[in-house]
Amino acid sequence: MSIPDGSSAPAIAPLAREHGLHLLAQMLRVRRFEEKCVELYSAAKIRGFMHLYIGEEAVAVGTMEALEPQDAIVATYREHGHALVRGVSAGAIMAEMYGKLEGCSRGRGGSMHLFDAATRFYGGNAIVGGGLPLAVGLALADKLQGRHRVTACFFGDGAVAEGEFHESMNLAALWQLPVLFLCENNRYAMGTAIERYESETDLALKASGYEMSAWSVDGMDVRAVEEAARRAAAEVRDGGRPCFLELRTYRFRAHSMYDPDLYRPKEEIERWREHDPIPALTAELQAAGLLAEADLQELERAAAEEIEAAIAFAEAGKLEPVEDLERFVYAEPRAAR
Amino acid sequence: MSAQAVTLTYREAMRQAIREALLADERVFLMGEDVGAYGGCFGVSKGLLEEFGPERIRDTPLSESAFVGAGIGAAMGEMRPIVEVMTVNFCLLALDQIMNNAATISHMSGGQFEIPLVIRMTTGAGRQVAAQHSHSLEGWLAHIPGLKLLAPATIEDARGMLAPALADPNPVLIFEHGGLYNAEGELPEGAGAVDIERAAIRRAGSDVSLIAYGGTLPTALAAAEELAGAGVEAEVLDLRVLRPLDEHAIVESVSRTHRAVIVDEGWRSGSLAAEVSARIMERAFYELDVPVERVCSAEVPMPYPHHLEQAALPQAQTIVTVVQRMLNPRG
Numbered sequence: 001m002s003i004p005d006g007s008s009a010p011a012i013a014p015l016a017r018e019h020g021l022h023l024l025a026q027m028l029r030v031r032r033f034e035e036k037c038v039e040l041y042s043a044a045k046i047r048g049f050m051h052l053y054i055g056e057e058a059v060a061v062g063t064m065e066a067l068e069p070q071d072a073i074v075a076t077y078r079e080h081g082h083a084l085v086r087g088v089s090a091g092a093i094m095a096e097m098y099g100k101l102e103g104c105s106r107g108r109g110g111s112m113h114l115f116d117a118a119t120r121f122y123g124g125n126a127i128v129g130g131g132l133p134l135a136v137g138l139a140l141a142d143k144l145q146g147r148h149r150v151t152a153c154f155f156g157d158g159a160v161a162e163g164e165f166h167e168s169m170n171l172a173a174l175w176q177l178p179v180l181f182l183c184e185n186n187r188y189a190m191g192t193a194i195e196r197y198e199s200e201t202d203l204a205l206k207a208s209g210y211e212m213s214a215w216s217v218d219g220m221d222v223r224a225v226e227e228a229a230r231r232a233a234a235e236v237r238d239g240g241r242p243c244f245l246e247l248r249t250y251r252f253r254a255h256s257m258y259d260p261d262l263y264r265p266k267e268e269i270e271r272w273r274e275h276d277p278i279p280a281l282t283a284e285l286q287a288a289g290l291l292a293e294a295d296l297q298e299l300e301r302a303a304a305e306e307i308e309a310a311i312a313f314a315e316a317g318k319l320e321p322v323e324d325l326e327r328f329v330y331a332e333p334r335a336a337r
Numbered sequence: 338m339s340a341q342a343v344t345l346t347y348r349e350a351m352r353q354a355i356r357e358a359l360l361a362d363e364r365v366f367l368m369g370e371d372v373g374a375y376g377g378c379f380g381v382s383k384g385l386l387e388e389f390g391p392e393r394i395r396d397t398p399l400s401e402s403a404f405v406g407a408g409i410g411a412a413m414g415e416m417r418p419i420v421e422v423m424t425v426n427f428c429l430l431a432l433d434q435i436m437n438n439a440a441t442i443s444h445m446s447g448g449q450f451e452i453p454l455v456i457r458m459t460t461g462a463g464r465q466v467a468a469q470h471s472h473s474l475e476g477w478l479a480h481i482p483g484l485k486l487l488a489p490a491t492i493e494d495a496r497g498m499l500a501p502a503l504a505d506p507n508p509v510l511i512f513e514h515g516g517l518y519n520a521e522g523e524l525p526e527g528a529g530a531v532d533i534e535r536a537a538i539r540r541a542g543s544d545v546s547l548i549a550y551g552g553t554l555p556t557a558l559a560a561a562e563e564l565a566g567a568g569v570e571a572e573v574l575d576l577r578v579l580r581p582l583d584e585h586a587i588v589e590s591v592s593r594t595h596r597a598v599i600v601d602e603g604w605r606s607g608s609l610a611a612e613v614s615a616r617i618m619e620r621a622f623y624e625l626d627v628p629v630e631r632v633c634s635a636e637v638p639m640p641y642p643h644h645l646e647q648a649a650l651p652q653a654q655t656i657v658t659v660v661q662r663m664l665n666p667r668g
Contacts, residue, residue: 115442125438137406137407138411138413138414144366168400327444330485
């Protein structure tokens with residue numbers, strides 16, 4: 001697979017200043033948040049597994065534009081960006097990574113298991129492919145109750161090799177369920193390149209075997225992602241049927257903080273860095289005369305301020321009392337919470 | 338109310354329970370392999386497709402992981418799914434969903450989500466269907482915190498356990514022993530929900546506690562009957578709920594009889610019987626007159642031929658022999 005050149009992408013609406021700045025702001029928030037997470041990991045404030053989204057921000061930011069508050073999201077263990085863009089507060093995410101009670105999962109899930117009922121964010125699923133059946137079920141519930149909602153299910157290219165992917169695609173298509181399958185193809189299943197584990201590396205082609213619309217989009221181009229996601233989400237919402245988008249992207253950082261990143265050439269990473277979605281959109285906005293230097297500074301300032309506040313919130317947070325260890329293994333009466 | 342009794346089979350009792358649940362709550366639906374047009378592999382859901390239609394009686398592809406996971410998602414989406422997994426052996430294909438999602442999400446999310454899901458599955462041997470359709474894996478699943486496990490062994494429980502299981506905000510697994518579907522019994526007309534918390538004494542006795550569940554309950558009762566002929570009064574305790582265990586009932590029974598035999602169709606090593614035995618050691622050690630005994634399945638993949646299958650399964654005669662040895666250790 002080559003780096004997408006966007007030549008087959010459909011026409012995208014002219015860039016409006018306000019919207020362009022919004023997209024850039026969202027990508028910057030995610031990027032700066034995770035850069036800070038690296039520092040905090042090094043300082044042992046954040047422990048366990050941590051998977052960075054750096055390089056892939058255009059996917060979460062672009063797709064989320066197509067979703068509405070009533071829609072559901074099922075994400076993977078590389079989901080800090082998705083949660084942030086969806087509207088889970090940076091403080092609740094950071095506190096979760098600190099393992100604090102104020103975290104969006106009471107500190108019990110950590111980086112890989114961000115949950116938030118208020119924004120219908122259903123995890124944070126760290127079994128590759130494990131979220132897909134859940135998404136199918138959430139969409140089935142919507143269909144049975146006559147609700148016109150979309151369940152957006154993010155998963156990586158690695159999940160396409162799992163049986164749960166094929167079972168879920170089949171079921172969603174067979175039952176015509178409103179699932180938006182969003183395959184974030186960053187070309188590696190942990191450290192194994194897609195050519196080394198997939199018989200068919202055109203994942204949209206593979207998905208189209210399940211009788212649903214499926215196409216690929218340049219996942220490094222936030223506006224192309226948004227356009228594709230809007231089109232796909234409309235098909236799901238109005239057509240009441242599933243749709244598959246392959247978002248061709250790349251992670252600039254290692255798989256996780258434990259990964260020495262020995263399986264791919266440095267030149268490959270450098271080549272992809274030239275397609276970094278943040279400088280790309282910045283340049284596009286500047287070329288169109290829509291972004292002044294002061295605007296950029298303001299976006300950076302706002303992101304930094306939000307992150308500092310999130311860290312302060314996490315630092316000030318409490319640890320869950322050990323006596324609560326076994327709470328919620330089984331559901332508690334609602335009034336007790 | 339007149340307590341006029343009706344005679345029905347375990348299968349019919351299950352069907353009545355499902356039908357009643359579908360009638361009582363629009364959110365309830367049944368899905369699984371062959372639950373619709375076929376009428377259920379074991380005939381439990383026969384006629385329900387015709388009555389309730391394909392939206393609520395959903396035949397699924399052979400995709401255990403997807404449809405069990407879809408059940409979890411639908412439960413999180415305010416539905417009340419009953420998922421049928423044809424046999425416990427096939428639930429291994431859905432173990433990721435059962436363990437990593439159904440049992441985990443409530444705790445891992447800090448209590449934000451409930452999974453009011455019921456999964457029914459057939460379990461057990463005795464029908465010469467060999468090693469890939471005969472196992473009793475309840476003990477494995479009972480290992481997992483976050484799940485509740487029920488083993489209806491009587492007509493009353495087959496009829497009455499589903500409604501409270503559906504009302505429970507947690508994932509509940511119901512194990513139906515394949516050898517019980519044709520069992521017949523009497524039930525008062527209008528019998529309904531039973532408790533899903535406590536074990537039940539199915540036969541009172543003072544000399545030994547036979548602790549059984551599911552398919553081994555009839556075996557234990559047959560052994561008790563034979564022992565009675567020899568003047569030994571065996572108490573038969575039906576566990577009914579395999580997780581969380583009714584420890585109180587176990588300790589209470591053993592404290593009266595001072596002898597315990599656990600009868601479990603699972604393999605002995607790492608079994609539910611091992612867990613029950615450990616609870617007795619922890620809570621009633623000084624009540625025991627003799628060591629706890631276990632009658633379990635032989636530790637082999639279940640063989641096809643009748644004589645070998647029977648040799649591998651817990652038998653009433655084995656229980657009788659074990660009890661006689663406990664009562665007369667030098668005999």
